[in-house]
Amino acid sequence: xxxxxxxxxxxxxxxxxxxxxxxxxxxxxxxxxxxxxxxxxxxxxxxxxxxxxxxxxxxxxxxxxxxxxxxxxxxxxxxxxxxxxxxxxxxxxxxxxxxxxxxxxxxxxxxxxxxxxxxxxxxxxxxxxxxxxxxxxxxxxxxxxxxxxxxxxxxxxxxxxxxxxxxxxxxxxxxxxxxxxxxxxxxxxxxxxxxxxxxxxxxxxxxxxxxxxxxxxxxxxxxxxxxxxxxxxxxxxxxxxxxxxxxxxxxxxxxxxxxxxxxxxxxxxxxxxxxxxxxxxxxxxxxxxxxxxxxxxxxxxxxxxxxxxxxxxxxxxxxxxxxxxxxxxxxxxxxxxxxxxxxxxxxxxxxxxxxxxxxxxxxxxxxxxxxxxxxxxxxxxxxxxxxxxxxxxxxxxxxxxxxxxxxxxxxxxxxxxxxxxxxxxxxxxxxxxxxxxxxxxxxxxxxxxxxxxxxxxxxxxxxxxxxxxxxxxxxxxxxxxxxxxxxxxxxxxxxxxxxxxxxxxxxxxxxxxxxxxxxxxxxxxxxxxxxxxxxxxxxxxxxxxxxxxxxxxxxxxxxxxxxxxxxxxxxxxxxxxxxxxxxxxxxxxxxxxxxxxxxxxxxxxxxxxxxxxxxxxxxxxxxxxxxxxxxxxxxxxxxxxxxxxxxxxxxxxxxxxxxxxxxx
Numbered sequence: 284x285x286x287x288x289x290x291x292x293x294x295x296x297x298x299x300x301x302x303x304x305x306x307x308x309x310x311x312x313x314x315x316x317x318x319x320x321x322x323x324x325x326x327x328x329x330x331x332x333x334x335x336x337x338x339x340x341x342x343x344x345x346x347x348x349x350x351x352x353x354x355x356x357x358x359x360x361x362x363x364x365x366x367x368x369x370x371x372x373x374x375x376x377x378x379x380x381x382x383x384x385x386x387x388x389x390x391x392x393x394x395x396x397x398x399x400x401x402x403x404x405x406x407x408x409x410x411x412x413x414x415x416x417x418x419x420x421x422x423x424x425x426x427x428x429x430x431x432x433x434x435x436x437x438x439x440x441x442x443x444x445x446x447x448x449x450x451x452x453x454x455x456x457x458x459x460x461x462x463x464x465x466x467x468x469x470x471x472x473x474x475x476x477x478x479x480x481x482x483x484x485x486x487x488x489x490x491x492x493x494x495x496x497x498x499x500x501x502x503x504x505x506x507x508x509x510x511x512x513x514x515x516x517x518x519x520x521x522x523x524x525x526x527x528x529x530x531x532x533x534x535x536x537x538x539x540x541x542x543x544x545x546x547x548x549x550x551x552x553x554x555x556x557x558x559x560x561x562x563x564x565x566x567x568x569x570x571x572x573x574x575x576x577x578x579x580x581x582x583x584x585x586x587x588x589x590x591x592x593x594x595x596x597x598x599x600x601x602x603x604x605x606x607x608x609x610x611x612x613x614x615x616x617x618x619x620x621x622x623x624x625x626x627x628x629x630x631x632x633x634x635x636x637x638x639x640x641x642x643x644x645x646x647x648x649x650x651x652x653x654x655x656x657x658x659x660x661x662x663x664x665x666x667x668x669x670x671x672x673x674x675x676x677x678x679x680x681x682x683x684x685x686x687x688x689x690x691x692x693x694x695x696x697x698x699x700x701x702x703x704x705x706x707x708x709x710x711x712x713x714x715x716x717x718x719x720x721x722x723x724x725x726x727x728x729x730x731x732x733x734x735x736x737x738x739x740x741x742x743x744x745x746x747x748x749x750x751x752x753x754x755x756x757x758x759x760x761x762x763x764x765x766x767x768x769x770x771x772x773x774x775x776x777x778x779x780x781x782x783x784x785x786x787x788x789x790x791x792x793x794x795x796x797x798x799x800x801x802x803x804x805x806x807x808x809x810x811x812x813x814x815x816x817x818x819x820x821x822x823x824x825x826x827x828x829x830x831x832x833x834x835x836x837x838x839x840x841x842x843x844x845x846x847x848x849x850x851x852x853x854x855x856x857x858x859x860x861x862x863x864x865x866x867x868x869x870x871x872x873x874x875x876x877x878x879x880x881x882x883x884x885x886x887x888x889x890x891x892x893x894x895x896x897x898x899x900x901x902x903x904x905x906x907x908x909x910x911x912x913x914x915x916x917x918x919x920x921x922x923x924x925x926x927x928x929x930x931x932x933x934x935x936x937x938x939x940x941x942x943x944x945x946x947x
Contacts, residue, residue, distance in 0.1 A: 285576050287504045290325065291317040292560045293360060293573045295533055298352035299556060300566040301373035301380070303547045308374060308382065311530040311543035312350030315501070316435060316466050319526055322507040323464075324357050325576070329430060331583030332362035335390040338612050338709070339590050341430045342393050342409045346402025347437035347466065348383040349545065355380045358391040360569070360577035365389050367567055386707070386735040394707050395735050398727055400443030401700045403463060406434035407449040408704020410461035410521070411679075411689075415659070416710050418685035420608050425597040427590070427608070430460065431515075437466045438476050441484060445728075448697030453521045454492030457681030461521035462514045466501070468530040474541045485525055494522040501526030519681075533560045611657045611710040614738070614794060623654045624788045631781045632817060635809040640802040640842070641670045641744040643780035647787045648673035652687075655712065655791065659705060661689035662716040662742075663698050668804075669716035669744045695721050699728035699741065706737040712791055716742035718750075719759040719801055726765070732797040733771040739797045740790045745804045746776065747897040748932060749843055754922030761899045766799055773871045776801040776896075778845035779809040782868050785820050789872065803843050805925055810845065810866070823872025824884055828852055828864035836943055837885060839865045839906055840895040844914075844934065848895050851939035860943075863889075870902060891946045897934045912942045 294317040302308035329341045345354045352373065358365045365379060369389070372378035379389040383397030393409070396402035410432040417428040440446050453461055465484065469476055485495045494517045496510045507526065514522035531543030534556045548556065557563070564570065598605035610617070627650040638646070652658050652673045662671045677686030691698040695717045702713040722729065722743055732739045748758045766774045773793060775786035783802065790798035810827055812820070819825035824839075828849055836855065840848035845866050852862040865884055867873055873881065885892075885906065892911035894903035900915040907913060914934055921928060929935055 291321040294356040297356040305374040309349040313353035315528040315530045331587045342432040344406040344434040348396030361579040399439040400445040404449035404700035405704035408701035410458040412708030414684045434463045448694035459518040488523045494520045501528035643783035645670035659711040663695045664693045695724040699725035714740035718745045719743035736796045744802045748920040748928045749925045751925040755919040758920035771796040773798045776842040823869035824867035827866040830861040834863035844895040
């Protein structure tokens with residue numbers, strides 16, 4: 284059997300070879316963390332390369348995602364379907380080995396990492412998922428949910444503010460099966476970090492309530508192994524293992540410097556490194572005894588087989604729980620889901636009420652949540668304003684994780700990236716809320732959810748200048764333009780309680796990407812609809828009010844401006860215009876409809892169009908065209924009651940009528 288160092292050197296060699304062949308990449312972190320990875324992956328990590336989706340596997344997250352060749356080397360060596368050809372194709376178009384780990388490309392990659400700090404936050408979400416699912420399903424000796432979440436992170440992750448948000452909450456929630464390894468190499472892109480990162484990191488994590496194992500030699504396997512064993516002994520606290528390492532370990536001239544952080548070592552330096560490491564093999568050559576030392580196929584399959592036997596016994600003892608567990612892990616909706624939604628939406632339409640859509644959202648949660656035990660909510664310290672707590676909500680604590688609601692505190696970014704971790708973990712439909720304005724804090728996590736096509740639901744209330752007296756710091760204007768421009772993201776801004784229920788239904792049913800639900804603070808009147816309109820509302824845009832024959836004017840609106848459009852349409856109709864009102868709660872969903880349907884709603888022959896939304900105008904020009912107009916915002920808001928603001932900024936019935944009348 285090769286020595287531990289020789290096994291670790293395989294990772295170093297593959298990493299420097301792949302980066303060199305790609306002529307770009309980051310060899311320093313993989314070479315520095317190879318010894319830690321060898322101990323973890325060979326001795327502790329519970330996984331099955333033959334089934335990367337085994338539900339009780341340990342999760343491994345490379346938060347410092349620029350060191351992606353570390354992960355690709357580990358997956359290749361341990362037996363995942365990632366052949367050496369893919370390592371040779373590192374960073375090339377259509378390879379399974381992109382520059383940063385991308386979820387869905389290579390088997391065994393648990394999450395997309397690269398934006399520093401989000402990987403460790405995803406890991407916090409995964410560890411929380413394990414704790415919640417265990418509390419909900421484990422019975423007696425049947426610990427069918429029982430595994431660890433491991434994360435590698437570097438100085439950059441710890442400097443990012445999101446790591447403070449997530450790691451603080453991880454300590455509060457007692458995530459004892461989360462183990463993080465800090466690659467304490469003292470180097471970042473700009474050089475030695477002591478000039479800009481002098482934090483007492485161990486003290487910081489101790490203050491969070493973590494177990495901290497400090498001053499571990501990251502190149503001494505016995506010290507690393509002892510630290511992991513100690514971490515496993517403490518089930519009440521997450522653990523930070525502080526590993527002193529040398530970036531680019533083995534490179535005679537570049538190790539310990541920023542020179543090996545984000546650039547190939549160069550052919551001459553690679554030759555010297557091979558000599559220094561005693562790695563007498565050519566590029567991408569791994570001897571069979573090294574492959575055998577890493578291979579986890581048999582061990583992994585045995586671990587899953589043992590779990591399968593345990594689950595079979597669990598299924599006999601607790602058949603209903605087992606059935607529910609399988610349903611949730613398969614991401615399938617309950618059998619009665621469609622009936623629950625249809626009945627509720629029809630009841631709402633039959634019983635009109637003028638309520639704020641944030642309240643309509645809460646009412647919808649009250650109706651839907653009992654049918655969806657996987658629904659896992661939360662808010663960034665705004666539950667009383669976002670109205671995210673429903674009648675069956677139960678808060679999750681360190682002592683009791685069996686609930687379905689997370690108090691995230693003022694941590695918008697951390698909340699959103701933790702939701703991504705929960706969605707990746709599986710068995711949950713996570714939703715989390717804040718004001719639409721404070722989506723700005725969390726924008727990159729929303730982008731990552733969209734990039735990974737995760738079924739996370741981001742709830743944003745107080746959606747426009749209708750917020751009122753809190754003023755422009757809290758009044759969103761440009762945010763929805765950015766959200767609508769984000770690929771794979773569905774955005775819904777409903778106009779009343781019925782569209783709010785439809786939006787929630789769409790968000791919960793969507794499995795191929797995230798959704799934002801954008802709600803008002805102020806009350807809105809309910810619109811009249813027939814059965815066909817209720818169906819068409821699910822298509823993102825539909826005819827709400829129509830005229831006889833083809834219209835000569837179309838008004839398009841969303842959210843709180845729909846009722847202004849319908850009132851304006853009535854006045855314009857009385858003046859002899861043939862007017863159609865289109866409610867478009869989701870431009871994203873509408874844009875995916877067939878050309879025939881879109882033209883039936885917005886006929887190409889009708890060029891007189893006015894869009895109305897109390898937000899930035901940019902989205903709407905693709906719908907109104909060069910001959911149309913937009914009634915919306917061109918500036919930031921002001922502090923005043925909502926009614927006064929709508930008048931001040933010209934978002935009124937009279938303004939719509941005047942704008943429409945001026946169109947040629």
